[in-house]
Amino acid sequence: MLHGGKTTIIKIYRCGYCYNNLHRIYKNMPKETIQFPATAILFSHQNNLYLIDTGYSKRVFEYGLKSKIYHKLNPIVYEDSNSLKNQLEADGISNLDIKGIILTHLHPDHIGGLKDFPNSQIIMSEKSYALLVRPKLLDLVFKNLVPVDWMNRLRIIEEKEDDLFQDGTIEVIDLPGHTKDQIGLYFKELKFLYAADATWGIKFIDNQLKFIPKLLQRDYKHFNQTILKLKEYMSNGIKVMVSHEQVDDK
Template identity: 30%
Template sequence: MKVVFANSAWVNAAERLILRGGGWQSVRLRVRYALIFHPVTGPVLVDTGYTPEALSGERRGRMLRLYGRLLKPELNAAEQVLPVLSRFGLSADDIRTVVVTHFHADHISGLSLFPKARFIASDAAWARVRSRTPRQNLRHGVFTELFPADFETRLDGLSSKPRVEANGGVPGGADLFGDGSVIAVDLPGHADGQFGLLFSGLDRPLVYAVDVQWLLQALTESRTPGFPATLIAEDAGAIEPTSAMLRHFMDTGGEVVLCHDPVPTVYDLAMSDPEAG
């Protein structure tokens, strides 16, 4: 199995907002998504990153337009999801599964590009989205106009997946493909229903820890940012226990990739050979 991360966009943030004790200098953050080449399931997307649908799409509401003006994401045209698929000889129709780690705009904005895909996501978190008013969803960072109209009918909820044990101090989770190769691990703190992915079959166990922290340095050095970063967390009190679990995983030989850390990894597209996909 092969895992490749691509960078859909760049977002700038002051270091002290994402790293406790950091300075005022700007950090250029990545906005990753992943492409899994599974031997049985085939090509699988993990989130979609930022796409034009979130920043210039016609369906955007007033608050999503404001969100774009405030964050000012800079789209990375070369690593948008459809061009990346094309580099591997794939089209949107070849994607039959999209894993949605949580429902923030930088993870779901391109879901409408994949009309033939099923969506693996937290059905419990989706039920809460459905039960809230639009204003309540905005408080949770969820812009419902980014979901395809038939999202629910194509939802393949985590609760339907078999639960399995993991290793390296990582708790058990949902076995996404029934072979233990990719396990969805709950990562509470940042967003409602956020889960990461444990790739246990690689040469070195890997957890894609999504948005547990913005910077790997914050994770490894126990420098979780405080106020005002905690204002946008679903459960600020859960961030450090989740981070501690991941530090233990790394101490026992595991590897962690984060969505926004700016440092390139061996799994990033620039380090990969598309012809090997």
């Protein structure tokens, strides 16, 4: 738990995971299969509860051929007990108490549980909104994960905006490369940056991607520029966390 004056990061949740071999992803890495958790973060701001992303849900397996291909390339391990809704309930928090959900981008491991929060405002960038309205195949948007009433609950973060709550506590950071629309959140009071899928692990930040993983980045030039941005934050003493990192959340 990280405490600030107006903002507190309450807990980091792992909502299922995928696994892959480091040798297939990075150059000069051993043949070691590791887990990449699907992360969601619960935080409070001015006594309201918010989430960043929602992790996997069983619906990720229910989108026909796209689900089968996705699972084949990116094997997923998930049980109902892993759902963010169930984990929150185990901690005494109702899914109906979440005021808003900030989506860093629209991949299935980030929006999988979105339908489990019918009362929450859905907060996304302008670029995410554009992708959701007209997704392309490589955008990996599973429309079955999106609530039918999403537009009625939508708040769009415009590109010119960078202050999420207009009080200087959380800055929205543009982190393109992995996807066109990816954003991160910098908690200024906490000196903490959540950088979504900017890299598959801070400990891999200097490793070079192999050919196929490189192709899977929507813009590899911007991917590398985002890595440099993360390093700049880190050089200024700021804690950087990414979605698939194995981290201690105690």
